[in-house]
Amino acid sequence: MTETRRSEIPPTTDPRPDQQSPAASFPSADGLRFRPLAAADVEAWLELVVRIAAFEKAPWHAQRSELEAAFSDAVNPVAENSVAGVDADGGLRAFGRVVKNPGGDKAYVLGGVDPAWQRHGVGSAVLAWQEARAAERFAADGQPGARARNYVEEDNPALRALLAGAGYSVVRYFSEMLRPLVDVTAVPVPAGISIVPWTAELSEAVRLAHNEAFADHWGSEPRTAEQWAVQMTHEHLRLDLSTVAIDEAGGDVAGYQLATVDPDVEARHGRREGYTELLGVRRAWRGRGIAPAILTDAMVRFAAAGLDHAALDVDTENPSGALGLYERMGYRAQRRSMAWDKPL
Structure with missing residues (x-):
């Protein structure tokens, strides 16, 4: 089973009327003025994200819908959990956010610095503010063991050096895997199981199935209905290429595959790629060959499109044996990323 890093940190929208204003002071960096992000920043924020991704040759970056969703996130109000570094001309040059779910065992520290402003201490200043804010969030939730987490591509030495220098360490490895859509061998669908197209009527049942399937997976936290709704509006989502495995006896969701297509992949890498964003099989239905049947079905749909x-x-240490399954099905690792943690 797989739950990608691309979808692991959805914005949360549960009401938190007791949320307190942060005591952490804004970062300090020569030439930049810091303030919270604002809704009017979305266009400039997206342009900054794209510039950073191009400079770092990142395989993916946040889309407009994800940035816009941040401003309706009542659990992590942007006014209290973000910073924007603005230059003398009003240009957005850096940003940072802190995202934490109620009761979650880590706070995500997300951010970036304009390539022209890197190596000026801006990233360190933003990260220090994020850590202070994350510690406040844990204290407000009455939770000990505050911890910050960031995800880094292995081929991003600058960010790895920043985190290592700030006291972070690698706690998990992930591999992005790729398979050419040739020699796709059909895998029989297990008896009593039907693979059907993803529909709006099935979406809530799939959300609940996903939460159950990933309850024992490292780093995963339950998706609320609001989080799921954000994911269902993503620009790259392809529900026509997504499927649900249904148990014919009771009509229960046994498994699912959520697909996306990033049109920029062809420009960057010269291939047209169908990406399995989420793949899961509920525990009661595991060991019956549902996952390979779903994946093979996805490959056929991708090729037809x-x-x-x-x-x-994939999480390389996934206890379900997902890495071995994907390798047997012809997927090969292309690049690696890591989760970096720091106790606060």
């Missing part, structure tokens, strides 16, 4: 590769991301 004119795509030439299938891709996914």
Whole structure:
């Protein structure tokens, strides 16, 4: 089973009327003025994200819908959990956010610095503010063991050096895997199981199935209905390529595959890629061959849509044996990323 890093940190929208204003003071960096992000920043924020991703040759970056959703996140109000570094001309040059779910065992520290402003201490200043704010969030929730987490591509030495220098360490490895859509061997669908198209009527049942399937997976936290709704509006989502495995006897969701297509992949890498964003099988239905049947079905759908590769991301230590399954099905690791943690 796989739950990609691309979808692991959805915005939360549960009401938190007791949320307190942060005591952490804004970062300090020569030439930049810091303030919270504002809704009017979305266009400039997206442009900054794209610049950073291009400079770092990142395989993906946040889309407009994800940035816009941050401003309706009542658990992590942008006014209290973000900073924007603005230059003398009003240009957005750096940003940072802190995202923590109620009761969650880590706070995500997300951010970036304009390539022209890197190596000026801006990233360190933003990260220090994020850590202070994350510690406040744990204290407000009455939770000990405050911890910050960031995800880094292995081929991003600058960010790795920043985190290592700030006291972070690698706690998990992930591999992005790729398979050409040639020689796809059909896998029989297990008896009593039907693979059907993803529909709006099935979406809530799939959300609940996903929460159950990933309850024992490292780093995963339950998705609320609000979080799920954000994911269902993502620009790259392809529900026509997504499927649900249904138990014919009771009509229960046994498994699912959520697909996305990033049109920029062809420009960057010269391939048309169908990406399995989420893949899961509920515990009661595991060991029956549902996952390979769903994946094979996805490959057929990808090819019929004119795509030439299938891709996914996997936790290399996933206890379900997902890495071995994908390798047997012809997927091969292309690049690696790491989760970095720091106790606060």
